[in-house]
Every structure is written in structure tokens, then in C-alpha cells.
Amino acid sequence: MDKNVIAAYSGGALPAAIGIIRMTGKGAADILSSVFRPKRGKPITYSDKNKMIYGELSASDGKTIDICLACLFEGPHSYTGEDMAEIYCHGSEAVVAGALRAIYDAGARPAEAGEFTKRAFLNGKMNLSEAEATADLIYSQTEMGAKNAAAQLKGANFKEVAEMRQSALDLISHFYAVCDYADEDIEPFDYENARNTLTDIKIRLEKLAESYDRSKFLSEGVPVAILGRPNVGKSSLFNALLGYDRAIVTSEAGTTRDVIGQRATFDGVTFYLMDTAGIREGLTEAETAGIKLSRQAAEDAEIIIAVFDGSQPLAAEDKEIIDICRDRKTIAVINKNDLPVADMSAVSNMFEKNVSLSADRGEGIEELVGLMNGLCPDISSGEVLITSGRQAALLAQAAEAFERASESAANGMTADAFLLDAERGASLLGKVIGLDVDIDITNGIFSRFCVGK
Numbered sequence: 001m002d003k004n005v006i007a008a009y010s011g012g013a014l015p016a017a018i019g020i021i022r023m024t025g026k027g028a029a030d031i032l033s034s035v036f037r038p039k040r041g042k043p044i045t046y047s048d049k050n051k052m053i054y055g056e057l058s059a060s061d062g063k064t065i066d067i068c069l070a071c072l073f074e075g076p077h078s079y080t081g082e083d084m085a086e087i088y089c090h091g092s093e094a095v096v097a098g099a100l101r102a103i104y105d106a107g108a109r110p111a112e113a114g115e116f117t118k119r120a121f122l123n124g125k126m127n128l129s130e131a132e133a134t135a136d137l138i139y140s141q142t143e144m145g146a147k148n149a150a151a152q153l154k155g156a157n158f159k160e161v162a163e164m165r166q167s168a169l170d171l172i173s174h175f176y177a178v179c180d181y182a183d184e185d186i187e188p189f190d191y192e193n194a195r196n197t198l199t200d201i202k203i204r205l206e207k208l209a210e211s212y213d214r215s216k217f218l219s220e221g222v223p224v225a226i227l228g229r230p231n232v233g234k235s236s237l238f239n240a241l242l243g244y245d246r247a248i249v250t251s252e253a254g255t256t257r258d259v260i261g262q263r264a265t266f267d268g269v270t271f272y273l274m275d276t277a278g279i280r281e282g283l284t285e286a287e288t289a290g291i292k293l294s295r296q297a298a299e300d301a302e303i304i305i306a307v308f309d310g311s312q313p314l315a316a317e318d319k320e321i322i323d324i325c326r327d328r329k330t331i332a333v334i335n336k337n338d339l340p341v342a343d344m345s346a347v348s349n350m351f352e353k354n355v356s357l358s359a360d361r362g363e364g365i366e367e368l369v370g371l372m373n374g375l376c377p378d379i380s381s382g383e384v385l386i387t388s389g390r391q392a393a394l395l396a397q398a399a400e401a402f403e404r405a406s407e408s409a410a411n412g413m414t415a416d417a418f419l420l421d422a423e424r425g426a427s428l429l430g431k432v433i434g435l436d437v438d439i440d441i442t443n444g445i446f447s448r449f450c451v452g453k
């Protein structure tokens with residue numbers, strides 16, 4: 001039997017309601033037929049394709065191990081582009097192990113990590129950026145990460161890059177035509193137009209490459225540090241945002257020591273909230289160490305929530321907080337508004353985004369969440385971020401190459417200089433979308449996948 005057929009368990013952790021076993025390759029239908037007998041009618045190889053068939057699954061000894069469903073997909077209309085078979089059995093470890101053993105005995109071999117998707121790539125069913133997006137989708141931990149990956153899978157970035165590459169190739173071929181067929185009636189090369197096109201490409205590429213810096217927010221959440229002097233209610237606010245008591249709250253100043261991080265999703269945007277130690281002159285070694293971590297969290301954060309106790313006049317430590325927040329995306333929270341209020345005009349004048357609330361009572365939290373969403377980097381507004389470091393590096397290099405080519409076009413270029421850079425830029429963009437990619441890099445991409453995908 002053909003060892004070209006690979007098989008693997010493709011479902012989640014067992015036991016599960018349903019276990020999915022997949023096979024791909026020429027001969028997959030025969031292997032399925034040897035382990036699966038439809039309850040009604042002919043062998044499965046004669047059944048309709050792309051249709052679930054009910055039947056009996058047998059183990060290596062030929063005895064029935066499950067009664068379940070199976071489906072055949074005929075290449076090229078399948079995920080991998082080859083003949084494929086899938087079994088949807090009961091998600092028991094014993095059934096899955098028994099079925100796989102029977103399948104391997106019948107001639108399939110175990111699939112390697114990402115081998116199904118690699119075959120899809122090799123058979124032209126998907127390009128390399130779609131393959132990378134598939135891995136992102138599988139590993140996405142936030143809803144916005146999944147949406148970004150799905151948009152990539154639909155070809156968002158691929159189309160834009162392919163289009164820019166094509167514009168560059170059009171310019172290059174026009175340039176060659178003018179040089180090679182000087183006597184013929186070819187439209188002269190328009191340097192001004194070439195420069196504009198290349199500059200436009202360069203700007204778009206830089207924007208795409210830079211989006212990679214924000215892509216970590218998709219997987220980790222947007223980091224938010226909750227900062228303030230001791231006892232202003234940082235931990236109370238942290239708990240109120242989470243909707244449960246994660247951090248200890250006491251009336252003693254200096255309760256929180258370590259940074260406590262927790263993810264929370266509001267309106268589809270995931271944040272990584274960090275509760276921190278109150279900033280003051282530390283009284284003990286442990287508190288001083290905690291305060292150092294608070295400052296680090298503030299540096300790492302994309303957004304700072306600066307908490308002030310609205311029932312007390314501003315203290316020297318509050319001014320220090322204001323200093324830390326200068327030129328940072330900050331929301332000022334004037335807490336404890338259930339108590340008589342002190343003069344907080346310095347805070348509301350300093351911070352355009354501010355909210356008065358009561359963390360203890362959980363009042364005013366929606367307004368704060370609204371401000372947080374408003375300050376969020378552009379990750380949920382339709383822009384599709386680059387999530388692959390490989391692609392980001394290539395895009396940045398291509399932007400540089402097109403910038404040089406554009407300068408050559410502006411400075412009464414020599415043909416060599418212009419072509420060298422423009423062709424290099426086009427070739428780098430080709431690599432982004434999976435043309436001329438080294439086999440090592442391709443293998444690296446597929447090794448990120450789990451077995452069975």
C-alpha cells in the first residue's frame with residue numbers, strides 16, 4: 001500500500017465528544033474503506049464524496065471498535081488538494097488509538113506536525129502567508145487575534161502585497177522594454193511617475209511592517225498598568241474591572257507587592273491588566289522591590305490607568321505619578337467618589353481622559369472601559385496586522401529597497417542602480433507571499449503547527 005498516505009488525530013484533548021482522524025494522499029479512500037464499513041449499501045469508495053456516511057469502524061483485528069461517521073473528499077477539492085478521508089468517531093483515547101493503529105497497519109504513516117497544511121501549500125491550495133495565518137488562527141488566544149488571522153486567511157495582506165509587487169514588476173518590465181527596444185514605438189519611461197509609485201509602495205510597506213509591533217497585543221492583550229500611590233484603590237479597581245476578587249484589598253497602605261497580571265476582554269478587545277504596588281518611598285526591602293516592578297510595568301504598558309484618591313488632597317506621591325504619565329496614553333481615575341470630594345482640578349486639567357468613579361461600589365466602571373477601548377491601538381478597526389516576524393522583516397527590507405530605487409528615479413538614475421533595487425524589492429515581496437522561499441524557512445513555518453493540521 002502507498003506510504004504516501006499520512007494520517008493523524010486532528011481533534012482536541014481526549015476524551016472529547018467527537019474525535020477526528022484525518023488522512024490525505026493517493027490511496028486514502030482505500031485505507032478508509034479497509035477500516036470503515038458503511039451500515040447501508042456499498043463500500044465507502046462507492047459512496048458520494050463530501051458526504052457523511054454512517055458505519056462501523058474496525059480495529060486492526062477486524063472487530064468493530066466504534067459506530068460513527070466518515071467522509072471522503074476527492075482531490076483536488078479538499079484541504080490538501082489530494083484525496084482525503086476523515087473519521088468522526090467517539091472521542092475516546094482507546095477508540096482513536098485503535099483506529100489509528102488499524103489505519104497505519106493498512107498502509108498509512110503518521111503525519112508530521114503541519115504536514116497536512118504543508119501538502120496544501122505544495123499542491124497550490126494555499127500560499128505561505130495563508131499557511132502562517134492558519135497557524136495564527138489555531139493558536140489565537142483572543143477574539144481579536146482570531147479575527148486578524150481570519151482576515152489574513154481571506155487574503156487581506158496577501159492581496160495588498162501581491163498588488164504592490166505587481167506595480168513594481170510593471171515598472172521594471174516597462175523600463176526593460178524602453179531600454180531593449182529603443183527603436184520601437186514604446187511609451188517613454190516616466191521617471192516622475194516611477195518615483196511616485198515607488199514612494200507610495202514604500203510608505204504602504206513601512207506601515208504594514210510597523211503593524212507587526214502591535215501584533216503582540218493580539219496574542220497577549222493590550223498591556224494596561226494600574227498605577228497610583230498606596231491605598232488609592234488600585235487593587236479595588238483591578239478587581240472591579242475583572243468582575244471578581246483577584247487581588248487582596250486592605251485598608252493598609254502597601255498591600256500589593258508583586259505585579260498581578262490578568263487578561264480581561266471588553267467589547268471584543270482583550271487587555272492585560274496589571275495591578276501594581278503603590279508608589280512611594282518603600283518602607284521595607286520587599287515593598288521597594290515591588291515599587292521597582294510598578295515602574296517597570298508602567299514602562300511596559302501601552303495604556304496607564306493613574307488612580308487618585310478623590311477624597312484626599314493631592315500628595316507628593318500623586319505628583320510623581322503625574323510625572324510618570326507625562327506623554328503616555330493615560331486615563332486618570334479619580335476614585336472613591338462615594339466620599340466627600342477634595343479638589344482634583346489639577347488631575348482633570350492634566351489628563352484629557354479622566355473619570356470619577358467608585359471602585360469599591362463598582363460604579364463608573366463602564367465609562368472607564370469606554371475610555372480604555374478608545375485609547376486602544378488600531379487593532380479592532382479593520383486594519384489587518386502583520387503577525388509574522390518573517391514577513392515584517394521582509395516588508396521593511398523591501399521598503400528600503402524601493403526607497404533607494406525611488407531616489408535613483410529622482411536623481412537622473414543609472415539604469416543599473418534603479419533596476420537592482422527595484423528588482424530586489426519585488427523579489428523580497430515575492431518571498432512574503434511565498435515565492436522563492438528557502439526550504440528551511442518553509443519547513444520552519446510548518447513545524448509551528450500541531451500534528452494533524
Ligand SMILES: Nc1nc2c(ncn2[C@@H]2O[C@H](COP(=O)(O)OP(=O)(O)OP(=O)(O)O)[C@@H](O)[C@H]2O)c(=O)[nH]1
Binds near residue numbers: 231232361
Ligand atoms: N470609600 C471607598 N473606599 C474605597 C474605594 N476603593 C477602594 N477603597 C478602599 O481603599 C482601601 C485601599 O484599597 P486598595 O484597593 O487595597 O488600594 P491599593 O491602591 O491597591 O493599595 P496598595 O496595594 O496598598 O497600594 C481599602 O480599604 C478599600 O476598601 C472606593 O471607591 N470608595
Ligand SMILES: [Mg+2]
Binds near residue numbers: 234235275277
Ligand atoms: Mg493594591
